[in-house]
Amino acid sequence: MRLINQFSFLANITRSHLIARRYFVVNGFDGAxxxxxxxxxxxxxxQTDLITVINxxxxxxxxxxxxxxxxxYISEAAEKQQELKNLEEAMLSNLSQSAHGRAARIMPMVVAATxxxxxxxIAIIIMLPLMIARWIPGLIENPLEIATLLAFILIFLLGVFLGRISGHLWLWSGIKTLFxxxxxxxxxxLLRPL
Incomplete structure (x- = not known):
């Protein structure tokens, strides 16, 4: 519990939780x-060869x-180091061993992982019907169509999540991402080869 509290504290002083949440939605959407x-x-x-599609x-x-x-990681580490340097200059003190120093080292890794x-x-979740159809032949009849439907569902859910964060109508936000x-x-x- 203490570790979670420390992590939460570091995320709050750098506001990295907001950055990670934004990356979660943006890159989740990109992946889907x-x-x-x-x-x-x-x-x-x-093309319906499952091995090719999965690979x-x-x-x-x-x-x-x-x-x-x-x-x-590259961009966040640079930003956090610059923020730490600016804070050190303002306080005329070395903060490398402080909470701000720890946050500058740890939070870029957390944001990068997110x-x-x-x-x-999200990509693996979408691929699950394909992998199950490959591992257990005959269990899923149309894996490509089911994976496509799953992609639409996840895109809609990411929109719903974004709507809840922003305080807007969640259904409308989901419909926009689905659109x-x-x-x-x-x-x-339309661009398919004729």
Whole structure:
């Protein structure tokens, strides 16, 4: 419990919990939309070989995760170090061993993990019907369609979450993100090779 309280304190003094929450929604949305795009690409090309679909989606999920972790860590570590330096200059003191110093070292890792793991986990959730169909043949009849539906559901739920955070009508927020997913699907369908 003490560790959780310390972590919460460090997150609050740097306001990193707000950054992590924003990254959770933004990169969760990116991960779900990227998977939806891949699934629609396979659908319009009539590619239904599960091994190919799973490998391509898994490759994209890993790339999204690694990109999220590294980009967020580099940028957040630089920001937190700059904030710490500014605070040290204002206080004329070395704060490396203070709570602010600990936060400058720890919180970029937390934000980076949130930024990278969110799209990866969401992508894996969307891929579950594909993987189950591969592991247990015959259990799921249309895994590509079910995975696509799951992507739409997760995109809607991320919109709902965003609406709850912002204090807006959650249903309307969910519908807006779902609309983006539908427009994306329509564009992919219209751009398919003739």
């Amino acid at each position: 939309l990227a998977m939806l795009g891949l699934l629609m690409g396979f659908h319009v090309s009539n 391509v989606c898994l490759g994209a999920a890993v790339a999204l995760g690694m990109s999220g972790i590294t980009s967020a 930024n990278g793991l969110t799209p990866f986990i 983006v997913a539908l427009i994306t699907t329509l564009i992919i369908y």
